[in-house]
Amino acid sequence: MGIAGLELFNYFLFDRKPLPYNQLPYGNCSERTIEIPIAIQFLLEAGAGKQEPFLEIGNVLAYYQALLDPHPSLANRHILDKFEEAPGVMNIDLMDYEKKHSLIVCLSTVEHIGQHAYGESKSGDGEIPLTAIRQIYNLLEPGGTALLTVPYGKLMDAGWLIQFSAEYLDLLFDAYGVPRDAASISYFQKQDMDMHLDVPRQAWIQCEKEALAETRFDSPFMFANGIAIIRLQKIGNDIPTATIPLTQTKNLHYTPAAAVTNLYFTPFIRPTGFDKDGRxxxxxxxxxxxxxxxxxxxxxxxxxxxxxxxxxxxxxxxxxxxxxxxxxxxxxxxxxxxxxxxxxxxxxxxxxxxxxxxxxxxxxxxxxxxxxxxxxxxxx
Known part of the structure; x- marks a missing residue:
């Protein structure tokens, strides 16, 4: 049990199918614990890498190689990351990339584009993540599919990322031209976790988007407390990049990051420490x-x-x-x-x-x- 007192299991349900939580120690106190198994299932079901390389935007899967090793075809991928230098990684801006792919995966990356993070400079335009998703849609071949994950809940500008909300995500369809019929979206809420950083067990449940309306980034648990899993399928032609966004007419309110978000993972002094249940x-x-x-x-x-x-x-x-x-x-x-x-x-x-x-x-x-x-x- 964690601070919410819930029983913590070694699996979660995604579309009623049990998937094991990721237990590799890299970033595993975050939403990575469900993003990685969801992405691997998506790639395997799509036959990733068996005939041609798939595209990964943001160098994420490489940190979970032990989970990829049982599936050799997943090594057949192109990796696009503007700033991270690593073997096999193309340091190209997403907006300058042109090669089409039938399969794309992008895990917790687009929310940082145009924000002050990982080498990026703050652009002042909170809607650049939506522009990035439109670009990913355009990079799909006809009939191709993509899986993206983003933090989701109350619309927030945390400085280094934009947390998506229902109103914000609607702009993807209403202003940026992605057909609504091309998207299928699932939502998850983090409900509890062990109060330590060394491969903590977590409790995530699939939910309706309304359940995340007031969910904040970094509270009560560190990093995302809600995520949206966006599945895109290319229908029709590319979307012209000249599509006019509604920034001037749709006045979105971005909640700023809180000054204090929790007791356990911000720099408080706790003389006696705490146990895995937060006591x-x-x-x-x-x-x-x-x-x-x-x-x-x-x-x-x-x-x-x-x-x-x-x-x-x-x-x-x-x-x-x-x-x-x-x-x-x-x-x-x-x-x-x-x-x-x-x-x-x-x-x-x-x-x-x-x-x-x-x-x-x-x-x-x-x-x-x-x-x-x-x-x-x-x-x-």
């Missing part, structure tokens, strides 16, 4: 956790925290700045509680910490399934 021992007076020592601009902020206290105790949760010399907000707790409050800052505050302090000596444990500090909606 922190709290047997003596003192700090249970504090951090992450960040700077906050003058704004209205919303703090949301779900605190589970197992046992008896008297606690205070504070927000301080100036290395704990200035108190910005405080609340006492004596039992499990959901906390939601507004923090108003009239000036920039530095070395801001959320501090959780225990006052007595009773034996108990603390879990914090969610902890968010975000700019409050409808305020600048």
């Amino acid at each position: 922190l021992p709290a047997h003596f007076p003192g700090y249970i956790f504090y951090g992450p020592s960040i700077s906050l601009a003058p704004r209205r902020y919303l703090i949301q925290a779900s605190v589970e206290i197992i046992g008896q105790g008297e606690f205070t949760i504070d927000i301080t700045s100036d290395s704990c010399n200035k108190l910005l907000w405080s609340q006492t707790l004596s039992g499990s509680q959901y906390v939601e409050a507004t923090l108003i800052l009239t000036q920039e505050e530095n070395n801001v910490d959320i501090r959780f302090y225990k006052h007595n000596t009773s034996e108990c444990y603390i879990k914090v399934p969610s902890l968010l500090l975000t700019e409050e909606k409808n305020h600048s």
Whole structure:
């Protein structure tokens, strides 16, 4: 069990078929744990590499070679990655690539295009990932298929990626010309995970897109908490790149990245550590956790925290700045509680910490399934 207390299995269901979670240690605390087995199943069912190379956009599968080795045909691929230098990788911009393919796979890559990540510079255009998907569609031969995965939930500009939403993905069809009939989309939600980074077990379920409407990137678990799996089949002709996007007429609101996204994988100090279920021992007076020592601009902020206290105790949760010399907000707790409050800052505050302090000596444990500090909606 993780912080949500769910039973964690070694498989998940994709279209009612059981697939094993990826257990290779590279990036396995993220959505890679389901993306890799889904991609391998897609490629095998499509007969990838048996007659001609398939195209991988973004050098991802190479890090999971042990899973590819039982399927020699999957080695027959062309790899396109603008920045990553590795044997067999073509360092070509996706938008400059012209060769057609009958089969394309692209795992958690398009959301970074045009953003400040992996060698890219921030373009200022949040819709470049949609342009990239249109280009992938155009690179398919007639009748060809592609599989793409992207983070999905609340529309977010996290700086280094764009998290897709329903409204954003609709632009792919309404403004960028990809036929709706060409796309089949599945959705997954991350519900729990072991609270460690060494090949943690996870719990993902296939869901409807509505279940992800408020899902944030990096909260409560690190990296994507929801993903969309987009399957494209080429119908008709290429889409003219002169298709006029609706950027000027469709005013999308991009939620910024939160200042604090969780307790377990952001730089908090946790003197006693925590176990795989996210329980922190709290047997003596003192700090249970504090951090992450960040700077906050003058704004209205919303703090949301779900605190589970197992046992008896008297606690205070504070927000301080100036290395704990200035108190910005405080609340006492004596039992499990959901906390939601507004923090108003009239000036920039530095070395801001959320501090959780225990006052007595009773034996108990603390879990914090969610902890968010975000700019409050409808305020600048």
